[in-house]
Amino acid sequence: MSKLNIALVGAGRRGGGAHLPVIAKLKDVYNLVAICDIDEETATRYAKEYGATPYTNVRDLIAQEELDVVDITVPGVAHHAIACFMADAGVHILCETPIAVTLPTADLMIESAKVNNVTLEIAENYYRAPRERFLSEVIEADVIGEVARIYRIFYEGGYHGMSMLRLRAGGEPKSALGITQTTPVIPIIDRMKRHHTSERWSLGFIEFDNNATALMVYSNVIHARSLGRGQTGISQIDGSKGTIVGEDIYVTPADELQSGAKGVAYRPKRTTIDVDGTKVIENISLELPDQIVTWENPLKNYPLSEGQIAVADELLSIATAVLNDSEPEYGAALGRQDQEMNIAMGESGKRSKETIAFPLTELTETERGTHESYQQQYGHPIEDIEAGIDTFFPRR
Ligand SMILES: NC(=O)c1ccc[n+]([C@@H]2O[C@H](COP(=O)([O-])OP(=O)(O)OC[C@H]3O[C@@H](n4cnc5c(N)ncnc54)[C@H](O)[C@@H]3O)[C@@H](O)[C@H]2O)c1
Structure with missing residues (x-):
């Protein structure tokens, strides 16, 4: 290469x-x-x-x-x-x-x-994390059946959240309902050096065209893990025959069906190897009574920590697309759809919980507000590329 x-x-x-x-x-x-x-x-x-x-x-x-x-x-x-x-x-x-x-x-x-x-690739990293790649394999292998509902409470929100919900639902979004609330917090600087003076809280409910639905709760302060918020999150995926709760995959044994259909929790096993002194994840594997599901790390030869794998994955996605003249794995259309869903959720909150249908066909009030505040802050229209590249965009 x-x-x-x-x-x-x-x-x-x-x-x-x-x-x-x-x-x-x-x-x-x-x-x-x-x-x-x-x-x-x-x-x-x-x-x-x-x-x-x-x-x-x-x-x-x-x-x-x-x-x-x-x-x-x-x-x-x-x-x-x-x-x-x-x-x-x-x-x-x-x-x-x-x-x-x-x-x-x-x-x-x-x-x-x-x-x-x-080629334009978007560095959406959440679904590229080993844990999520593995869960994609579990769902693909039909371990929990058809996905019906996804709950992501106190996890990532915004466009990242939308990317995850859409991936897990396995369908196209039909509509979004959002509830938003802004409340003051004492001025804080979080672990990522971001400044917050208010908590922008949201609850989103998304319907997909395959009948799956998703519920998420998010706020900037929960995301920041500040003020004691977000210590635990709920990540649950309900399927027609099982459930994934956090790391645990619940499967119901045949002899439990008549007595409460209690699911038994199985936890995946991680295998690591040493690459140039870095502990590198080799695979994540789930052993069920009648099935083994394994995600193999395709980048296991690189000395990448678990958190770095998603970043390497997106950098290699654009490299492969350029070298092979092929499409990148995620691409601009999905990145745009994540932002479309995110904007729709905020817009629904603004319109007193009106359900917003996809696709968005006209400029929303949310976006109009973004364009106006950009112009106010930077002194040129947001579409002005030449002025934009010479502008200093400060840390927020
Ligand atoms: N995928 C994720 O999980 C994740 C997490 C955090 C941030 N992000 C994204 O990463 C991007 C950067 O976020 P950050 O927190 O590192 O921001 P940051 O403010 O810390 O860094 C941005 C840098 O850009 C520089 N800059 C500003 N205007 C410029 C210009 N006109 N030309 C050249 N340089 C300019 C600044 O000096 C600064 O060093 C954002 O798009 C953010 O949304 C993604």
């Missing part, structure tokens, strides 16, 4: 903290040639650490480097500006989540990638 030249744009918490250490471990696939961050100190520090060239704006980056792939990890509100600029320069894109903050800005990216014939 020939190596691809990659640059990272936006070396903050996600870029510097999560993506760069993984790119450095994928040496057989990527040459990390440049790190671009509008903050000079950040660009220089990370470039030094990773032996790459620092840049403080994407115009210079494109003028100086021959890039195959760009990894965009600037704040979400800037994704479309950087992505459209990169697509125009003919560079393939891996973009952090969300694809963009609104559907019109996501569409700018999708259109720009299409006309420039570049």
